Amino acid sequence: MSTFGTHFRVTTYGESHCLSVGCIVDGCPPGMALTEDDIQPQMTRRRPGQSAITTPRNEKDRVEIQSGTEFGITLGTPIGLRVMNENQRKQDYGNKTMDLYPRPSHADWTYLEKYGVKASSGGGRSSARETIGRVAAGAIAEKYLREAYGIEIVAFTASIGQEFLFPPTPTHPTAATNPEFLKMIQTIDRKTVDNFLPVRCPNKEGSERMEQLVADFKAREDSIGGTVTCVIRNCPSGLGEPCFDKLEATLAHAMLSIPATKGFEIGSGFGGCQVPGSIHNDPFIKAPAVPPGQNGASSQVPRPRLTTKTNNSGGIQGGISNGAPIYFTVGFKPPATIGQAQTTATYDEEEGVLEAKGRHDPCVVPRAVPIVESMAALVVMDAVLAQQARQTARSLLSPLKGIVPVQQVQQGV
């Protein structure tokens, strides 16, 4: 369905050729300052047309709050959000050839199989434009997480084609065991990432190589994929619901729901499956003391007393966050729409050659960065509300005495 989340519930609507796209956010805590200015920056980061290597369509994407706030404060009621579809350019998609062919590796054919109705845009909801609602909702979630816990969510391009920021090596089949990588994710921020536009890979040399690679693919009217790594810092411990809604499971769900994704790795990921347990295990150490309110958090929620020396777990153990940085990587395929001619079949099963006119994005990876951040925010927000509910419920019970070791619960989380 078009709904994500249980406690912080986002329902989206809209395809590329209709009047507007948008969403309803249900479950936002009341009493939070919120205006369009809190949402627009990520909308703008998501927009195509930010540089030569992304598609030149200029979508203005101004978000408009319909409900749920008054005098710039959330009421706790559903927040309606809407963005007009202004620049539809139907002619790009509506030409005759396009009408005859389901585009290879696009959603045209499967949407028709599913719904039995052919939308003029092909696979209507499979458009990248559908992600607008997610990004708007994610910005609201992020605001809460930042304000209450000082949570920071930062994504960046980790590879394009075979150009990697941290290429796998025999010593480090996964970046997780590489101290350079662990150091970087401790400090990387969005400003730094955007300094490396258009590719958003925060490394001068790597960034240049990737930019060149994308330019080459553009030149031959081809396309290329890559990966985005995302880190979530200052997350409270205890997030994630056994057994089906482990935190990595809901993150994987969220990420694989982004168009064009091919894979998800938590922490050490697939490379970590090649590392011996004796190295892969993360030993516990006493955590450094963090004064409440650090990182801009308004809450007094204490940090966990233990942390791990290494972080192959990616901040999640047994499906539950341990307070260490959560990080994961998402793979994006090469865009299906390419300028090159392709031999394929028509809707009527006849072989023919399809040539896709129009201007196409040779690589979606840089533009996916804010979408990954937004989906991460939605997952963490939902998990935070679930865990707050549990902790508060428990705190109202009488303290237990006797046999079973029971940890004291901190107030209010």
Added chain:
Amino acid sequence: MSTFGTHFRVTTYGESHCLSVGCIVDGCPPGMALTEDDIQPQMTRRRPGQSAITTPRNEKDRVEIQSGTEFGITLGTPIGLRVMNENQRKQDYGNKTMDLYPRPSHADWTYLEKYGVKASSGGGRSSARETIGRVAAGAIAEKYLREAYGIEIVAFTASIGQEFLFPPTPTHPTAATNPEFLKMIQTIDRKTVDNFLPVRCPNKEGSERMEQLVADFKAREDSIGGTVTCVIRNCPSGLGEPCFDKLEATLAHAMLSIPATKGFEIGSGFGGCQVPGSIHNDPFIKAPAVPPGQNGASSQVPRPRLTTKTNNSGGIQGGISNGAPIYFTVGFKPPATIGQAQTTATYDEEEGVLEAKGRHDPCVVPRAVPIVESMAALVVMDAVLAQQARQTARSLLSPLKGIVPVQQVQQGV
């Protein structure tokens, strides 16, 4: 929460030290023949103790149907399933040292952070024993899918450590572009996979190398991870719900909810992100005619008219199945419990050395095979019921005339 699925809804209970484990399956179609004999085989495949390389604990795991059937026929009401916990061996986990330390990369610490109560087993629901309910429910789903559509779900070990069945190469950064791989997944079945016990890698040489690797890790009281690839054949087209519940998103959710998983790839996966779009795109071709009832399907559901020449998409485009084989790979980390001594911290933040007594599994990959299959069955079952509902709903409307191209809907799917 402990519930998976919307239309075919599975709710599980139980941890390793309680009276029993089990589940309730809600939404099973009425009128299907079902007894314990349909469920037990996968339960048995899941059991530890099948060979020298898995843990020797002999869990008998006899499943008992509590409700929802009569005279061996499903009533359409919830099916209660229960398996006793017979062989708890509390002494392995209850020793004094264990009580002092949260085990590294295990769920002991995070469960305590989450719930504030320390279960005697450490992370109670994080136990592999929790997967019993999933496997039992998955077997019911599979029975329906096989009977109605001839769907076959087969998983196998694809790698252990750095030993791969199809190692990535410069030509084939993903097995998806390798014709040998595509051929294998067309025919592989469970019987063949189990011929390669204990590792369940269906290749004589690869299997032997993996078996040796695991033996080596066992000898040094260490552990190692690996990957499982799973294929779903004869799936109808049209499965998967835009935009948040794309089929690969719910598969990813399902797989990452299995204990010890680190990653998920659909189709060409991460390797596919390195392949140019011009190669990665799957051109359409006319599908071969398949007489209804083939593959043992009792239904008359027709197969799609088009299929793809290649299958980098892994049978899913725009989040929706296209009828081609669906395949994906899941990564499993090295088991956290190892015999080697580990320097770590106690619950009270003091450094010390933990030695885990008892017999431990150096590699969970072979045993994960039926669990992966079961979770895949739950995902497909839920998606099938959703799509059946849509198709039937549509079929009751008057046929549309005029402008919009509308495909005829086949009866009953």
Added chain:
Amino acid sequence: MSTFGTHFRVTTYGESHCLSVGCIVDGCPPGMALTEDDIQPQMTRRRPGQSAITTPRNEKDRVEIQSGTEFGITLGTPIGLRVMNENQRKQDYGNKTMDLYPRPSHADWTYLEKYGVKASSGGGRSSARETIGRVAAGAIAEKYLREAYGIEIVAFTASIGQEFLFPPTPTHPTAATNPEFLKMIQTIDRKTVDNFLPVRCPNKEGSERMEQLVADFKAREDSIGGTVTCVIRNCPSGLGEPCFDKLEATLAHAMLSIPATKGFEIGSGFGGCQVPGSIHNDPFIKAPAVPPGQNGASSQVPRPRLTTKTNNSGGIQGGISNGAPIYFTVGFKPPATIGQAQTTATYDEEEGVLEAKGRHDPCVVPRAVPIVESMAALVVMDAVLAQQARQTARSLLSPLKGIVPVQQVQQGV
């Protein structure tokens, strides 16, 4: 939350003083003709200002489809619906006295207790304006139900104050045992009901008495409640999900979610609790043959072979529809906002006198009629889709042989 339904899922947003109100309808079958013209009539029936006895505020309430249709055909994707808030008259609610007092029996106080934020409208989402989204969504559901099954949903005013259309008598403690009532609900339609505006009680004499009663209450700046009875005809059998989502349970949920409701009765209702079982039981009789396609239904779904001689069950037995007319009654309280002065307490706990200025509706019952119909449509739609899914799922299994009596399932429902 602000979401209703599982298969046909409606999420609403908006309060009385924000930019717009609206909803997202997810799960509408694809391929159905749908434009604003299908939705507007019920929106207009819901509008205040249709006669002297309802509030004179002229809300125009033009609905606008944002997404989910193309060329007037549903795509199967979420349908966004929006209605602007044009005529807010903030001054009525924004005066100083109003700001000091939580209005008695209104939602001002409880919204503040719940959210900790005071919206300028008092209880923002408790406004009758919130029902706009429901009515818009209900109109879409109704269109499907009518087209696929010939389902007719008609509500009417059954009582205002102590003026009843069918007053309870010692012989008939419930209208359900009164043949006149059963006859009326077989044929009553919306056109007839609206002939009796402003009260919508389809009986000349009763209507006049009720109209006079409301005028009396208006004259003394007081208010009065009443009841609405609703009938659903041509409903398929088999709707309603044991055990928690019995059809009467979801109807009750839906009706009690309408602002100002106080009670719900299915079939013979509370009066039926006073009737002996020997009279209350509905004996089965052979059902009259109904040719497919009658009632304008496009589907070929057969009607049940049995029906009941009486209908104290109100068309639902064991929580499941039996094909007979479903009928129920909903109670609405006297509106809380009255012109009379009321002694009450301020937010600061001080006693004082509140006088509510502005023009108020002395009785909401007539205007509630289309809202009751809309919520009924949402419930039935959701139940229909659930049952269609089950029936289709079952129809794809091999027919069973032998011991258990198994009914043949009709194709496609």
Added chain:
Amino acid sequence: MSTFGTHFRVTTYGESHCLSVGCIVDGCPPGMALTEDDIQPQMTRRRPGQSAITTPRNEKDRVEIQSGTEFGITLGTPIGLRVMNENQRKQDYGNKTMDLYPRPSHADWTYLEKYGVKASSGGGRSSARETIGRVAAGAIAEKYLREAYGIEIVAFTASIGQEFLFPPTPTHPTAATNPEFLKMIQTIDRKTVDNFLPVRCPNKEGSERMEQLVADFKAREDSIGGTVTCVIRNCPSGLGEPCFDKLEATLAHAMLSIPATKGFEIGSGFGGCQVPGSIHNDPFIKAPAVPPGQNGASSQVPRPRLTTKTNNSGGIQGGISNGAPIYFTVGFKPPATIGQAQTTATYDEEEGVLEAKGRHDPCVVPRAVPIVESMAALVVMDAVLAQQARQTARSLLSPLKGIVPVQQVQQGV
């Protein structure tokens, strides 16, 4: 489906002729003392066979906790609960005549229409035995509510046939305006109610009249219905979720999901619809100070500063609890199974006479009392957890300054 609740989620299984009945309770707060002894008393109160006027079948109904607790403390993980089906007496239902006829006003026919499979018990899940899981789960919810908030839930028989505890009068068309009634619900407890077994109407004279009435119906092999009123005291304010999950809406849903129910009224109910608004409105007054911990509550949650002078609202305004006693009434129909011969039709549409052998309950009302309490507990528990989550989420935000009046949120609720 067979699941109730969002945060405190109960999934039940079992019909009358299978191996066992039971449920899984997901979302119980961790760290609460819980053993079978906390659950059994309500199970026993629910049992038939407690007196001459209820059915003599002696169901032992011993509940057994399967999981989710250790050393008598909840772990926060799902609690599995099971009760064996010991005394099935298949012969009562399995006779030949019964097999030919769907019993009038029973679920036999609709279950067959729904599922297409005829269970040997007729409508399998419609059996009163299905309520065992609800009562077990409700007892757990109650324990939490009592311990954390001092919440008390007490139900009693309010009428049988036309014998009422508080008969409607011209002055008091609803008991809600009767001070005697309001006084009674302030203090009534379960012990007092059970002093009036077998009818559970806490009034000597009324109880005797009702007992005689039931005896009369039993003597003529007929049956009779009645009503149960339930009060919930010490409920926190702020419970209930606009707009679809208003507290009265979820209560109505819960109550109408109990077998044999015909209606639901909140507060003044249907009678209140006949009372002028000027009388019906509940003026606010300053609430009496209640020291924290009173009523045995372990929490420090403060009571609301305002309460209402009258309580026609039944403790709920705008769908949200205001802290005053919540009360409602549920109607139960005369049991469908009667000893008298009934002329009806067979499954094959032939007219005939059905005589139901066996011992039948002439009135389910007294036995419904603990079931109503249990469902009320489930509703309140779910609402409490939702509101705790909201309040905690809000408490972690920075306090707002300026224009909008913002109430201080109490810690921890």
